[in-house]
Amino acid sequence: DGGITQSPKYLFRKEGQNVTLSCEQNLNHDAMYWYRQDPGQGLRLIYYSQIVNDFQKGDIAEGYSVSREKKESFPLTVTSAQKNPTAFYLCASSILGQQPAGELFFGEGSRLTVL
């Protein structure tokens, strides 16, 4: 079955450590996204990419980095510069050119806890 796979599902990190969250999709979608979800705050966009080797900052990119070396993969690195990294992270993808724009397919998420 086609879909989006995020790993790990749960991750614990010590302060000062960088961690990388994996996101892989086999839907052949061009666009991929990373969102952060905090209780009572909804989803906030971290980064997105519409094409390989290109990506744009979202609303809360500080302290995060991404790469898009392959169409299928869009890993997110949470760096030590991120002041409050404990959150639920969601990866999503979409087809470019579809109408209406905005229908996203989500992975099951990765929960990061900083100890």
Add this chain to the structure above:
Amino acid sequence: GDSVTQMEGPVTLSEEAFLTINCTYTATGYPSLFWYVQYPGEGLQLLLKATKADDKGSNKGFEATYRKETTSFHLEKGSVQVSDSAVYFCALTPGAGSYQLTFGKGTKLSVIP
């Protein structure tokens, strides 16, 4: 900028009760509107959508009508089930080729037997 405002939860209903979750938006142009649902421990799934004024989106017994005059997209279901317990997010994309979604804060629904 664009924004989405949802009624605050949590909402607790008995099984077979009528559900309304209010959603209003602020956007320029002609946005497309969406409701997403998140079941416990999972990612989000698209529940329904509407692309222009007076469109009604529907799925799994849920409905929402795009009301441009009141800038609203309220979610309704006539008879909720325990399995409907989830967090519901209203969202918009501004249209004009934009692929970025703006989400509301979510409304948690709990349905008790």
